Amino acid sequence: MILSPARLRALLTALLLVSLLGALDHTIVASSLATVAGELGGLEQMSWMIVAYTLASTVAMPVFGRLGDLYGRRGLFLTSLAVFLVGSVLCGFTQDMTQLAGARVFQGIGGAGVQLLSQTIIADVVAPRQRAKYQGIIGAAFPIAIVIGPLAGGLITDSVGWRWIFWVNAPLGLLALLLAVRNIPKTGRSAAAGTFDVPGAVLLGIATTGLVLAVTWGGSLLSWTSPALLAIVAVTVLSSIAFFVVEARAEHPLVPLGIFRSRVVVIATILASVVGIGLFSVVSYLPAYIQMMYRTTATVAGLVPVASVLGMLVTSLLSGFVVARSGRYRIFPILGTAAGAAGLAGMSLITDHVPLWLPMGLMAVVGLGTGAFMQLVVVIVQGVTDQSALGAVTSAVNVVRQIGSTVATAVVGGVFALRLVEGLPGTVDARTLTPNLLHTLPSATQAQVADAYSSAMSPIFLALAAVYAVGFVAALLLPHTELSNELQHTPAESEALSI
Structure with a gap:
């Protein structure tokens, strides 16, 4: 459906606002974790503020993707946004960590819907070539949220209380809801509409839940050899196998496995995992790494990940506008993965003897x-997928990136902690070491701590550079094709679209 420029701008504003709310919810909460846990008396359950949202979002995303394909996206998007807003309000009223975790699950389900459906609604109304530009604009919400989220969370928590980090979603969300009601076109049932794949959804939910819990609890709440963790892993493996068996036989599968016969879809999925594993997994550890190695303030250390995020914002927008003009996209994943590999390889050589601007510059290169290709992967897979499976293929890319980030973050944290403990001098206790304590230690000991941090992170940076190198090889296999500049719909959708 071709929308008027004014209506398209209004729709884009609504989708961008919703995407920003969803992205901020991941970052704004971080600054208030300690405060919330202290007030609600649940320090040992603090991680559930993050885990509950991530888990619910990951499980719900493929469900929303397929439901949108089968029954239309407008009503589903509006419902998801309403669920997200209700969940946000409930979070602010909770009285203990158990209630908060439950409300975060509710909020995460709604957040998954608005995040995924924002990307597929654009695909319904914009030709593949032009999607690159609009997906780049919508995707800008994530790097913006990384920059302003922690600061906004801290300011809100310190000034009016932590409950407002959730309640602030209400007025902005209601504005987005009003814009969405007025500007999202209605769609009818897809030509492939049928019974929803409940067995597939249940099995994928079990497998995803098991994977997230295994990597979150492994080595912390549960030892790697504990019977409980081994049971979780076994259930995850068995449910994953059963899922693929069910999907291969389902009439209307949750994830149509046929989409992976396309070389482009497979490569784009690999590139999505590179983003989650290669960058998202390490960004959260960078401030502590820089702060301890350079013995600097938290504010200064925070400039390093900010440099990568700002770099990400620039090329996400730039690549989108260039592809919208030419239709050619292959060069961006190739150059992007090469730059990421080079930047992380350079980070593996960093010591406290080099100036701080060097790691900042290297992480800007990674960003x-x-x-350059983070948002393009969605456009690429949508460009080679039938309209009836847009939601499924878009959710596949997003879930792979999210699971890759979750798993890799846990692995990076575990390896980093283990190597750090081994490298610290015997006079320093890793459990009590803080930046303030570091400044009170003798200069020689401070240098040893800096070397320990450098030695702990160096092989991690090198391993993540190898991940980008794999992405580079995959990107070279992309075909020399152009994105279409025509919007096509299935016959049923063409009849059902209305203003």
Whole structure:
């Protein structure tokens, strides 16, 4: 359906606002974790503020993708946004960590819907070539949220209380809801509409839940050899196998396995995992790494990940506008993965003897490289997928990136902690070491701590550079094709679209 420029701008504003709310919810909460846990008396359950949202979002995303394909996206998007807003309000009223975790699950389900459906609604109304530009604009919400989220969370928590980090979603969300009601076109049932794949959804939910819990609890709440963790892993493996068996036989599968016969879809999925594993997994550890190695303030250390995020923002927008003009996209994943690999390889050589601007510049290169293809992977898979499976293929890319980030973050944290403990001098206790304590230690000991941090992170950076190198090889296999500049719909959708 071709929308008027004014209506398209209004729709884009609504989708961008909703995407920003969803992205901020991941970052704004971080600054208030300690405060919330202290007030609600649940320090040992603090991680559930993050885990509950991530888990619910990951499980719900493929469900929303397929439901949108089968029954239309407008009503589903509006419902998801309403669920997200209700969940946000409930979070602010909770009285203990158990209630908060439950409300975060509710909020995460709604957040998954609005995040995924924002990307597929654009695909319904914009030709593949032009999607690159609009997906780049919508995707800008994530790097913006990384920059302003922690600061906004801290300011809100310190000024009016932590409950407002959730309640602030209400007025902005209601504005987005009003814009969405007025501007999202209605769609009818897809030509492939049928019974929803409940067995597939249940099995994928079990497998995803098991995977997230295994990597979140492994080595912390549960030892790697504990019977409980081994049971979780076994259930995850068995449910994953059963899922693929069911999907191969389902009439209307949750994830149509046929989409992976396309070389482009497979490569784009690999590139999505590169983003989650290669960059998202390490960004959260960078401030502590820089702060301890350079003995600097938290504010200064925070500039390093900010450099990567700003780089990501620039190339995400730039690549989108260039592809919208030419239709050619292959060069961006190739150059982007090469830049990411080079930047992380350079980070593996960093010591406290080099100036701070060097790691900042290297991470900016990683961000520039990642941004060049981060949003394009969605456009690429949508461009080669039938309209009846847009939601399924878009959710597949997003879920792979999210699971890759979750798993890799846990692995990076575990490896980093283990190597750090081994490298610290015997006079320093890793459990009590803080930046303030570091400044009170003798200069020689401070240098040893800096070397320990450098030695702990160096092989991690090198391993993540190898991940980008794999992405580079995959990107070279992309075909020399152009995105279409025509919007096509299935016959049923063409009849059902209305203003």
